[in-house]
Amino acid sequence: MTQKFDRIVVVGGGSAGWMTAMALVTGLKGRVNVEVVESEEIGIVGVGEATFPSIRHYNQLVGIDETEFLRATNGTYKLxxxxxxxxxxxxxxxxxxxxxxxxxxxxxxxxxxxRMRLAEPLGLQCVPTVMAMQGRFALPSEQDQFKYAYHFDAVRYAAFLRQLAMQRGARHTQGRIVDVVRRADGGVAAVQLDDGRRVEGDIFVDCSGFRSLLLGGALQEPFVDFSHWLPVDGAWACPTERVGEELAPYTQATALEGGWAWRIPLQNRTGHGHVFASRFIDPERAREQLLARLDGKPVAEPRLLRFTTGHRQRFWVNNVIAIGLSSGFLEPLESTSIYLIQDGISRLMTMLTAGRPLDENDRALFNDGSVRRFARIxxxxxxxxxxxxxxxxxxxxxxxxxxxxxxxxxxxxxxxxxxxxxxxxxxxxxxxxxxxxxxxxxxxxxxxxxxxxxxxxxxxxxxxxxRRNAIAASVARMPLHHQMLGQVLR
Ligand SMILES: Cc1cc2nc3c(=O)[nH]c(=O)nc-3n(C[C@H](O)[C@H](O)[C@H](O)COP(=O)(O)OP(=O)(O)OC[C@H]3O[C@@H](n4cnc5c(N)ncnc54)[C@H](O)[C@@H]3O)c2cc1C
Structure with missing residues (x-):
């Protein structure tokens, strides 16, 4: 059975939804209609502030200027x-x-x-590690080649992408999806909104977050549970005011009694959170531990998020492809969720740009690759x-x-x-x-x-x-992270 894709409906307007829409309108310019359906009332998960170097590749592919991006998202560099x-x-x-x-x-x-059994860390032999230790940042050069990523405000990133994607032709429909209309072959024909409108499509990209409205909900695709190995199942998130001028050019992950705490510096605030396993620690105790660690004045009440680590058995079923949290979640320790979103988008784009209708082989390749990628991470x-x-x-x-x-x-x-x-x-x-x-x-x-x-x-x-001395000396000449950012954003 082949599947055409003239009308693509993206369900959800978080990072996954708008990253997907942006890639579609950029990569398939004018050849498809892209409509993003989201509910402002439900909102987006809004965490997801630390990334992986591949985000730079994504931004470059869709033509986003780095300085503009850092400005729009209160972004900082991450080594x-x-x-x-x-x-x-x-x-x-x-x-x-x-x-x-x-x-x-x-x-x-x-x-x-x-072999030398040195007591000093191996990291002293690695340029970006020494930069991180010294709180410095400079862009890679011919001599010092390394990858870097960003910390950013996920809500602002989604809004930034929405604006760009709409300028490039994506349609934006606000409304709460209350029903899913099925096709005779079991696929999805349309989503039904609470005000009676229907949004029809050929393929549906499910970016509805943990709700997994289409793949997990309507299509009932089973969930492969990783919680035996990755037992964390909740997180308290609480941003604080930025304290002082200096900015760490790295995410900090501190192991605690029943999980670990993140610290993510943005330009205007610091993201804090405590990811915990409720099997091993009471959520209330986890909340108290987070509050006791904050190094600035909270700018919001601590927010509780619940999840199960794992993924849907298949990521693409019939005409529904899940990207983002609707497909699975591996816990945020290595900041891999946005990377996995990008991975799904890039697999999909490879197939959509092949210039023929989609078929069973596309689905099988997509699913097989995605399952293995999740397992590796x-x-x-x-x-x-x-x-x-x-x-x-x-x-x-x-x-x-x-x-x-x-x-x-x-x-x-x-x-x-x-x-x-x-x-x-x-x-x-x-x-x-x-x-x-x-x-x-x-x-x-x-x-x-x-x-x-x-x-x-x-x-x-x-x-x-x-080598260690040469690296230390060369890094000592680099600007501090906040100085570098100041120069770039000037
Ligand atoms: C505690 C925690 C920390 C994290 N930290 C990181 C990190 O550091 N780095 C990283 O890469 N990732 C991180 N992530 C993951 C990251 O937040 C997500 O991958 C990213 O935000 C994408 O989310 P999403 O777009 O899939 O879902 P969401 O942001 O939840 O978006 C879902 C969308 O679907 C819409 N929707 C849902 N139901 C309906 C409905 N009925 N009708 C209409 N619309 C609907 C919502 O309105 C929303 O627009 C973290 C996640 C958690 C839980």
């Missing part, structure tokens, strides 16, 4: 994440979007670092938890001893035995990211590779120290 108290209370490490590189030509640097997030040495609460005892997904257990075994950073297809994070977590959590291979011992230890040490 990565600082993880506090994950290994043990009082210990921290960075996962930034940069490489550790090689030594002596093609030798992996980490292996020499490990799930494994990466679990890695942050399962390597902990903490045993001070039920949550940490659970994650330290739980049975792991086979795919993760296999790659951890390869790392431990042979020092191999195995990669599957559809990875969300490359080997350097995996290395950053292994190193930060002091999880090293059982033995040093004898090949690396051929370099005399003094030479290896000298090379490591030389």
């Amino acid at each position: 990565g994440i600082r993880f506090c108290d994950w290994l043990e209370v009082g210990r921290d490490y960075f996962h930034t979007f940069g490489h550790f590189g090689n030594l002596f030509g093609s030798q992996t640097l980490w292996a020499q670092y490990r 799930r494994d990466f997030i679990i890695l942050h938890y399962c390597l902990t040495r903490r045993r001070d609460s039920e949550l940490w005892r659970h994650v330290a001893t739980m049975e792991l997904p086979e795919t993760l257990a296999f790659r951890m075994e390869l790392w431990r035995r042979y020092g191999v950073l195995h990669e599957y297809d559809e990875e969300g994070f490359d080997a350097t990211s995996w290395l950053a977590i292994h190193a930060g959590m002091e999880h090293w291979p059982e033995r040093d590779d004898p090949v690396f011992a051929e370099i005399p230890p003094e030479r290896a040490l000298q090379a490591l120290q030389g």
Whole structure:
């Protein structure tokens, strides 16, 4: 059965809905009608302030100017994440979007670092990590190449995209969907609004958030539950006023008794939240813990969000494609939701621009790729938890001893035995990211590779120290994050 797509209805106007609409009107210019249906009364989830470097790629593809974007969204630069108290209370490490590189030509640097048993963090060998430690930011250069992302106000981002997408021809329909009209083949023919209007379409992109109105609701697609491995199921979010001039160029994620707390600096305020597992901590206690941590005056009441980690079994069924929270959620530890939205959009655009009606193969490829992408990112997030040495609460005892997904257990075994950073297809994070977590959590291979011992230890040490000093000196000349932002936004 093939499916035409002249009329595309996007259900939902959060980040997922407007990112999708913007990509459609840009990539299929004038060839399709795009209509976004959203309910102002229901609103959007509005969290989702930390991103992944791929957001830059998305913005470039749809023609968004970086400075305009930073202005419109109160955005700041993000070099990565600082993880506090994950290994043990009082210990921290960075996962930034940069490489550790090689030594002596093609030798992996980490292996020499490990061989020397240095007490200083491996991160000192990585330019963006040192930038993050020093609170500095400069754009990548020929000499210092690394990726970066942003922190931004998700509500403003959706509004910014809406304005641009409408300028490019997207239709915007306000109204609460109260019913879904089905086709004889089980697909969706139209959505029915509370004032009696009907919005008909050929395909429907379900961006309705956790409600999953079409895929989970009307089509009843089962949910694949990951909460055994990712047990967090709630979050308190509470923004505060910005305190002081300085801005951290990173997200901070601090492990707590029953979950972890985020700290996300924007230009005008700081996002705070506590993601918790209600199996292990009472939500009220989680709220109190968040309030006790705030480092500024709250600008809103703490807001509670509930979720289950996992995804719909299939992401695309009949003529409904789910993108965003309606398709699944993996918890925000590595800021991957907007990346997954982008991933869904890019898969869809590849198929829509192929110049023929959609068929079963498109659906199968979309579903297969999306399921694997979720599984890869799930494994990466679990890695942050399962390597902990903490045993001070039920949550940490659970994650330290739980049975792991086979795919993760296999790659951890390869790392431990042979020092191999195995990669599957559809990875969300490359080997350097995996290395950053292994190193930060002091999880090293059982033995040093004898090949690396051929370099005399003094030479290896000298090379490591030389590189570390050169990076520190070069970063010290960069502007502080708020200075850089000030220059850009001037
Ligand atoms: C605690 C928490 C922290 C997060 N942190 C991050 C992060 O740091 N980084 C990141 O990338 N992601 C993060 N996310 C995820 C991120 O918030 C979402 O991926 C992103 O906001 C996209 O949401 P969405 O558009 O899918 O859903 P929503 O924003 O919820 O939008 C749903 C839309 O559907 C509409 N809708 C629903 N029902 C109806 C109806 N009946 N009729 C009409 N319209 C309807 C709503 O009005 C709304 O417009 C976080 C999520 C949570 C819960």
